[in-house]
Amino acid sequence: MVRVLVTRPxxxxxRTARRLQETGFQPVLLPLTKTVALPVETxxxxxxxxxVLITSANAIRHAPKEIIAALAALPCHAVGKRTAEAARAAGFLTVNEGPGNAEALADMLADRLSGKAVIYLCGRVRFPAFEARLKAAGVWVHPIETYDTVAPAYSDAAVIGHLSGLPVDAVLLYSAKAAATMQALARRPALHDLFEKTRVFALSRRIAAVLDEAASEKIRVAAEPDEEALLELLRGWR
Known part of the structure; x- marks a missing residue:
């Protein structure tokens, strides 16, 4: 059975592990990032x-209830289905589901919001293109950072334990930070045999760009930056 390393938190x-099992893969969980709440003042x-603009469900999960209450009456534009569901569950009254991609959401809203001010619930670590596109269109973006993304510190023994001492056939990468952490782990002498033949499946070209060109023949990039496209790429490879 194909062993697939799931690196998302x-x-x-x-959720990803269940999807992999349903399609005949053996998931191995090793989160290479974790999200932590940040203090936020109303x-x-x-x-x-x-x-209100939201491009990650984590921004909602970590937002203080007071912040959600202060914003709930404003129209909420979420990047995609899962983020929209999280916004509705949190208490937002009007939630619009976006195209599933942050840059596409910015393009969709730029003209409509030009000259207006918006709240952007977000993480401290984020891709700047979303805000840059809106600001270029004259939108006043006020970011409220509700969480940070950090890399857990794993010893060699901890990684070997998570992997049961066995190599993995493929790894799924969902963020640039996870890609950098994965590359650092693969370079450790004690872990070399576990990752020597591992194929890399990245959610986007931006994530894949973090990895060395020397490993380019082992890297595949999803056609769209969503998990369905990533898993379809994995199934096609198998």
Missing amino acids: EPGAS GLVAKNAIA
Whole structure:
């Protein structure tokens, strides 16, 4: 059975593991990032904001209830289905589901929000293109960082334990930080045999770009930056 390393944090890791099992893969969980809540003050909420933008469900999960309560009446534009579901569950009254890609969401909203102020619930570590596109269109973006993304510190023994001492055939990478951490692990002498033949499946070209060109023949990139496309790529390889 093909052993697939799942590097995303919970709760997504277990969800991905179930999908892999359903299609005949053997998932191995080793989160290479984790999200931690940041202190947020309600005073950060811009009084003239007309909408809330969210590109990650983590931004909602880690947002204090007071922040959600202060924003819940504003129209919420979520990047995709799962983020929209999280926004509705948190209490937002009007939630619009986006195209599933942050840059595409920015393009969709740029003209509509030009000259207006918006709240962007987000993480401290994020891809700048979303905000840059909106600001270029004259949108006043007020980011509220509700969480940070950090890399757990694993000893060689901990990694070997997670992998049961056996090599993995493929690894799924969902973020640039996870890609950098994965590359660092693969370079450790004690872990070399576990990752020597591992194929890499990246959610986007931006994530794949973090990896060395020397490993380019082992890297495959999803056609679209969503998990369905990533898993389809994995199934096609098998």
